[in-house]
Amino acid sequence: MGNMKLNLKIWRQAGPNDKGQMKDYPVSNVSEDMSFLEMLDVLNDDIVRKGEDPIAFDHDCREGICGSCSLFINGEAHGPGKGITTCQLHMRRFKDGDTIHVEPWRSAAFPVIKDLATNRGAFDRIQAAGGFVSVNTSGNLVDGNAVPIPKDDADKAFDAATCIGCGACVASCPNGSAMLFTAAKVSQLSLLPQGKPERKRRALAMVEQMDKEGFGNCSAIGACEVECPKNISLEHIARLNREYLAATVTKE
Amino acid sequence: MARTGLFGSSLVKKYWMALTGLFLISFLVVHATVNAMIFFNDGGVTFNEAAHFMGTNPLIRAMEFVLFAGLILHIVDGLILWSQNRAARPVKYAMEKGSANRSWYSASMGILGTLLLLFLMLHLWHFWVKSRITGLREIEGMPGHDNLYIEMVEVFAHPVPVVLYVLGCFSLFWHLLHGFQSAFQSVGINHKRYTPIIKMVGAGFSIVISALFASMPVSMYLGWIK
Numbered sequence: 001m002g003n004m005k006l007n008l009k010i011w012r013q014a015g016p017n018d019k020g021q022m023k024d025y026p027v028s029n030v031s032e033d034m035s036f037l038e039m040l041d042v043l044n045d046d047i048v049r050k051g052e053d054p055i056a057f058d059h060d061c062r063e064g065i066c067g068s069c070s071l072f073i074n075g076e077a078h079g080p081g082k083g084i085t086t087c088q089l090h091m092r093r094f095k096d097g098d099t100i101h102v103e104p105w106r107s108a109a110f111p112v113i114k115d116l117a118t119n120r121g122a123f124d125r126i127q128a129a130g131g132f133v134s135v136n137t138s139g140n141l142v143d144g145n146a147v148p149i150p151k152d153d154a155d156k157a158f159d160a161a162t163c164i165g166c167g168a169c170v171a172s173c174p175n176g177s178a179m180l181f182t183a184a185k186v187s188q189l190s191l192l193p194q195g196k197p198e199r200k201r202r203a204l205a206m207v208e209q210m211d212k213e214g215f216g217n218c219s220a221i222g223a224c225e226v227e228c229p230k231n232i233s234l235e236h237i238a239r240l241n242r243e244y245l246a247a248t249v250t251k252e
Numbered sequence: 253m254a255r256t257g258l259f260g261s262s263l264v265k266k267y268w269m270a271l272t273g274l275f276l277i278s279f280l281v282v283h284a285t286v287n288a289m290i291f292f293n294d295g296g297v298t299f300n301e302a303a304h305f306m307g308t309n310p311l312i313r314a315m316e317f318v319l320f321a322g323l324i325l326h327i328v329d330g331l332i333l334w335s336q337n338r339a340a341r342p343v344k345y346a347m348e349k350g351s352a353n354r355s356w357y358s359a360s361m362g363i364l365g366t367l368l369l370l371f372l373m374l375h376l377w378h379f380w381v382k383s384r385i386t387g388l389r390e391i392e393g394m395p396g397h398d399n400l401y402i403e404m405v406e407v408f409a410h411p412v413p414v415v416l417y418v419l420g421c422f423s424l425f426w427h428l429l430h431g432f433q434s435a436f437q438s439v440g441i442n443h444k445r446y447t448p449i450i451k452m453v454g455a456g457f458s459i460v461i462s463a464l465f466a467s468m469p470v471s472m473y474l475g476w477i478k
Contacts, residue, residue: 009346022346075349101347108340174350174359175333176340177262207261216340217262217333219361220434226353238442244263245440 002031004091007099008043010055013112020112022101032092036079037062037069039091040102057116062087064229067164070171071116072103077168077227085166085229105171109178109213122213123165123181129209130202131185133194153191160187162230169224169232175216180224182210183240184232190243200247207244262336265329270438272326273431277457279319284464291471293478296401300391303400307383327369334362357426358434364427371420378407408472417469425462432457 005028013020027043034042037059044054060068069086073079079089094100102116110118161184169180186203189195195202218237225234286306289299306312350359357364379400382388388398407413432454436442441450471477 011346020343072345075345075347076352080352103345103347106341106343106345108342172353174354175337177337179262207263211262214340215262216337217266218438219266219333219337219358220430220437221354221358223350223353223359234437235442238437238440240440241263241266241438242440244261245267248264 002029002034002091004028004030004032004094004096006030006039006094006097008102009099010102010116011104012055012115013104015114016111022103030091032090034091035062035087036071036073036089036091037087055116056114058118059087064088065164067166070105070118070120070166070168072101072105072171074101077105077171078166078229082226083229083231085164088229105167107167107170107176107215109176109215110167110170118167120165120167122215123167123178125213126178126182126206126209127165127185130198130205131189133189134198135194147193149192157188157191160184160191160232160236163188163228163232164230166229168227168229170215172223172227173216173218174221174223175219177218177224178210178213178215179218179237179240180228180232180234182206183236186240186243187236190239199243200251203240203243203247204251207240265333266438268325268329269333270435272322272329273435275322276319276326277428277432279322280461284461287468288464290401290404290468290477295478296399296404300397300399300401303383304397307398327365330362330365355430358430361427361430364423367423368420368427371416371423374413374416375420378413379403404468404472405477408469411473414469414473418466421462421466424465425458428458428461429455 005026008025008027009022010025011020012023025043025047027039027046030039030042037057040055040057047054058068058070060066062069064085064087067085069078071078071086073086073089078084078086080093081089104110104112104116105118105120107118109122110120113119163181163184165181167181170176170178173180186199186206189202190199220234220237222234225232286302287299289302290296292298350356382403383398383400388400388403391397391399408417433447433451436447436450441447
């Protein structure tokens with residue numbers, strides 16, 4: 001156990017229809033080696049011992065690859081620090097006696113389920129609208145080198161594919177836009193030969209679903225790119241803009 | 253919300269924003285060039301000649317309608333985008349550290365645009381309404397030739413319009429600084445080699461065009477233009 005004392009201001013909301021409010025939680029015995037989520041575990045332990053309702057927050061792998069953890073910490077998605085998720089944020093980033101604001105992602109498309117947990121099903125629906133290739137890959141595996149792919153394209157597709165769908169882009173965007181997510185999902189496929197046959201339909205369908213979900217519009221502010229735990233670049237948004245433009249003007 | 257037609261999807265709205273924005277930038281170049289004729293210091297003779305051409309050439313007059321259409325499209329589209337963006341975050345953050353991830357002006361295009369619109373209404377009232385609707389005084393000995401120059405001299409003899417015009421130029425500067433490069437991104441132009449050049453040209457253009465426009469009322473007020 002460490003000896004850091006912190007004053008947390010955490011969003012509490014009993015359910016989707018509750019109004020919700022920020023509540024103060026002092027927490028002590030925090031070690032600088034704890035992750036932010038472990039610190040919340042310590043706090044929840046205290047809360048449970050008191051017989052109160054623990055704070056709900058999403059987490060799963062706790063190693064920065066699942067995209068479950070979220071949290072808007074001190075005004076930034078996944079807190080201070082670049083290229084990390086909340087589970088990779090350590091308490092050494094903070095000082096003894098700090099006040100820390102913890103809020104859920106704020107987006108019309110990500111309704112709060114409880115406290116800090118939001119429903120990010122909108123991302124699943126965008127993905128399901130076209131983020132796939134319609135090729136049956138089970139049982140008829142093709143040799144990987146049968147289709148030559150330029151290294152640069154493979155690298156760019158991989159960079160896009162590192163998106164974990166956490167929603168930090170939406171949370172950071174002053175417009176609440178989901179363009180970085182959608183662009184990453186379009187890019188990772190349209191750059192590769194396997195994704196090319198469906199690229200027009202994919203760009204149109206995924207953007208249509210993105211708009212339906214009630215996300216805002218991209219104005220190239222670039223906050224998403226800065227806060228993205230996987231450093232996905234705005235270049236992918238430009239690629240989606242191209243893909244969609246080409247698909248719109250050539251569709252029949 | 254229905255997202256079909258002219259202002260269809262989020263991306264179509266952004267294409268319109270970019271295209272009308274770039275079109276309005278091209279207008280700024282023409283406008284600044286014509287106005288810069290006052291710096292010939294010939295009592296506005298060259299400037300009035302250029303203004304006469306702009307006011308009487310049928311092609312230019314036709315383009316005036318296209319210009320207003322582009323401007324209105326830019327404004328209406330901007331308002332729609334702004335209201336959708338607001339609706340996308342109904343509950344605001346209790347604490348948001350914008351300085352960590354963005355420039356203030358890139359996230360303030362709506363308010364900067366509104367300031368520009370207010371300036372534009374003042375500007376149209378000062379010059380456009382007089383030259384196109386209510387009529388201007390003619391140059392002595394040249395019937396049919398309006399003296400737009402004397403209007404500038406009179407408007408900019410007072411400090412209040414000069415200050416407002418300079419503030420308008422500041423809004424223009426910040427709006428262009430983000431808008432110029434953002435327009436390219438919106439239509440899908442983002443390239444390792446060219447994007448840094450676009451950003452540099454955009455910044456240079458924003459500085460030069462805003463400073464040039466601002467220098468006009470200021471130099472007239474200070475009596476540098478004879």
